[in-house]
Ligand code: RNT
């Protein structure tokens with residue numbers, strides 16, 4: 001009996017069908033974020049740091065400096081990740097010799113990404129870039145007191161919606177355009193209300209045009225604090241939960257954007273009662289919103305378990321948001337994305353019916369015994385089988401691939 005057949009039998013003893021889990025895992029796309037490949041720098045022809053409190057640390061060799069380098073790195077990463085893929089692009093990643101300001105970007109500046117994505121069978125998601133720009137230096141954009149600055153950013157946002165909708169139309173699926181603004185204050189504001197009203201009005205203006213939801217889905221992302229906006233963020237969780245509920249947008253939950261002890265997985269079932277669809281930025285905060293590469297740890301396993309147990313996979317879009325430049329950037333993508341997939345597979349392999357039965361009968365002893373006993377089931381054998389069927393490497397063979405690709409890109413200046 002093969003290792004997989006043996007594992008299949010062990011799961012079957014618990015009433016779990018490993019084949020069904022594998023088939024379902026194949027259909028769950030993960031939107032990989034382009035910005036892990038270049039430390040959130042982008043391809044605008046100007047210098048400067050990412051700003052907005054976003055901080056990539058490290059100087060590992062091999063940062064992608066051009067769209068072609070980034071695409072080559074992505075292509076390698078995708079080749080090591082079994083399953084269906086999406087790419088999450090930011091507006092600062094345009095591919096053109098022109099130098100449009102943020103309020104001048106057009107679809108043609110991104111057309112090469114669509115050609116490449118279609119060739120590679122990769123769905124595209126998008127984001128307006130409200131940071132790393134002189135008009136964002138006050139850490140105020142859509143909520144800025146100056147109407148001219150607000151209008152600039154509203155125009156940027158409108159253009160990204162148009163571009164995202166055209167991505168969606170060109171690809172025949174919905175592109176998510178996710179709005180995150182850095183707006184906030186370092187010290188205690190006197191007026192917490194006025195900036196929030198301005199943000200709401202700006203968002204309304206930005207989202208006013210009705211676009212086809214088969215091609216575009218708008219999402220809004222909250223944040224608790226950032227460097228330089230410790231005392232107050234305009235777009236807090238409550239702000240956007242209310243906004244998304246009232247306006248019908250998606251709500252983006254970034255795992256680094258809450259108090260460090262909050263359980264983000266616990267929020268899914270509550271949020272899902274108020275909003276139609278959810279976007280996740282799966283990330284790993286360490287003491288603060290540090291955007292560490294995600295591990296296969298309890299927080300990720302809990303997230304995946306909630307998605308499966310609450311039947312939310314059909315209306316949750318899984319995106320990643322981490323960036324680490326102290327290690328191989330391509331390895332970070334591959335290991336982090338595979339960790340998300342491993343977590344989903346583990347969740348799909350849980351004997352949920354039996355666990356639910358124990359719980360609903362208030363038999364917490366059985367529930368407890370089961371959750372602990374099933375931790376010893378051979379999840380790794382099912383993952384290895386999945387990788388083999390999808391032609392992706394595992395273990396030492398994977399490490400060799402990652403290492404050899406990294407040594408090729410290490411020669412970049
Ligand atoms: C910032 C937000 C946001 C960004 C990306 C680059 O704290 O998490 O999602 O990380 O847009």
Ligand code: ZN
Pocket residue numbers: 180221254281321
């Ligand atoms: Zn995020």
